[in-house]
Amino acid sequence: MPWYLFIAPASLMLLALMAYPLFDTLRLSLFKWGGLGPQTFIGMRNFSKLFGDEVFWRALSNSLIFAVVVPFVTVSIGLFLGVAISRRMKGWQIYRIAFFIPVMMSGVVVATLWANMFEYNHGLFNTVLRGIGLEGLAQNWLGDRNVALMSIMLVPIWQSVGFPMIVLLAAVEGIPQEMHDAATMDGVNEWQRIWGLIVPLIKPVLASITMLSIIGAMKVFDIVLVMTKGGPAFSTQVLGYYLFETAFRSGNFGYGSAIAVVMFAVVFAVAYGYVRGVRIESVEY
């Protein structure tokens, strides 16, 4: 049996369900189309319309804020946790489990749970704040346009800190004991050990986990759908949800495709920059 028959099933499926849709998205972004009926070629007009579309700019900037804040906080906490529980300190397994369980949960469940906790009248947060006399800090977490984006960013941070933790823990433990011994003989303090030894050695893993996290944050959708639907006043609108609304709720499939192209370009640029920067090809496992 020739090798081509081995790769045929996967290749055909990927051509039909990934390559073709990707090119068709690029093509459709140049058309005006309501889903039924004829597709009208309008050149770059979808993109020039995007340029003047305030909601789109909100969505793009919110997505970028998401893609900077969430990975930065998540990976920083994950690094702290990974370093703190490496070396099998007392109870490390309990911490590992505790921080990792939310990673396994589905995004919809987590978002629904947090939406209930953020609820203004009876939610857990406001109940606690009122209970301890900090009534002034009680917020309309999801209903106030100045607070809502921050509120929903807490959710993926809470859910996913365990992921960088577990990966960085493995990386920290992969550092040979001799290097630690050598550092100990040089009389380094813990601070120097972390920034001078551990962080430089796990840098490739740190970079790859950060990129994964950025791409994940760019694709945020579940949380927005469940918690805010992009509101109030578009303060939590993001690219993924705006694409969904434009195409599948309003039926503007051409304009939706243009949003998809922008989303694709941004994510692809991040990934490409990462591959260029870190040269993943040279790190063959």
Place this chain on the structure above:
Amino acid sequence: MAVERLTSRPSGGSARVRRTPGWWAGSSLRPIIYGLLVVGALVQVYPIFFLLMNTLKTDTQILNTPFSLPTSLSFAPFVDVWTGERTGMFFGRYFFNSVIVLAATLVLMLSISCLCGYAMARGQFPGNGTLHQALLLSLAVPAHALAIPLYFFVGSLGLRNSLFGLTLVYAALGAPFTIILMRAYFMHMPVELEEAARIDGCGRLGVFLRIVVPISRGPIAGMAIININWIWSELFFSLILMNKADVRTLPLAIALYKPAPMTVETVLGLQYAAMALATIPVLILFFLFQRQIASGMTMGAFK
């Protein structure tokens, strides 16, 4: 290296690390770090505990005394959401939809990925390198960018509102990553056994099915574990492709479930029970395969 990490027995991991008192022995930072860890762990676990507790409470209890423990242990809320009699949403059905899609996706995706990864690792044919490059590039494509054409394409195949249609989409979305990792694994697998079998007159497919697949059960199971999580949780394509009520998957049903507050006594409790229904299997899976999951996740990130 990363693939071997997944296949090696768990004991290897922990025995390597020397038992020392920890980084912070004698440091004034030590109490602060322990404090942060304890508080952090509580912040991570309490909402899950809260979720499970609320499945057993009435709405009044959930809203007025959020910290109290349930007064009775009753599985009635689970029965209610499972049968859908009081919610109008048949979570038992959605649960099975999710299980079917998950199982079918794993079987399809792992089959095509193993075949393809094996051919890429062992075969010499024009286009092999290009295929590898294309797969790497495809990892950087957000699935949202495919959604609009996929919606129409799947529709033209008559597979909208079909669990099989959703399975095809999921298998295609997960395949590139799985192929890349399986290829890496097969490249590091010794070739001698296969050569011996070939001399004995076994064809390529025979060698693959009788020799390669059986000895690769570990990594294949590892790939299944890595993929279970996102397939079980996937919302976006389910939302787009599944418009009819009886084909919903569990995440979609939970996202669409909007209990009207205080119309029935336990509307919120039922919502929590539905959420627990989606969560409890994952928690069980996590405790059964903790190490494999952790090393699988690590493997993905190292690549």
